[in-house]
Amino acid sequence: MAQVQPLFVSERTAAKLLDMKPSEFMSLVNAGALPRAVRHNRWDVAELQAIMRGTKIKPSEEFKL
Template sequence: MGKVTVIAATRLTAAKMLDLKPSDFDTLVEVGALPRPVALGKHERWPVAELEAIVTGRKFRPQSDFEL
């Protein structure tokens, strides 16, 4: 089997992908700077494409006042 492309990440994986502490990732989700997870059955996952779109500026997220 070849390399598997991750299209939806757990909270910890998503935080690592953004080089954030999990608590900082959670704060950014809470204030709306990052998207909320999607439900896949009983699991929560963050779509990698949506995280990439926010980081690269292809998708706009409202700015909020928050501190990390």
């Protein structure tokens, strides 16, 4: 049986994915180092993974047209 991979996760699960305590995770979110919840207090797993892998452009690095 295939394991289900969530697309969006709660604060607790997002922190667990990043191997940190929920309070540490929220400190980084509040500081702007990690994105805020997308909707219904859920974080986009793919976005968190891209940030941790260094493949997501940081907001200050986005191009302005």
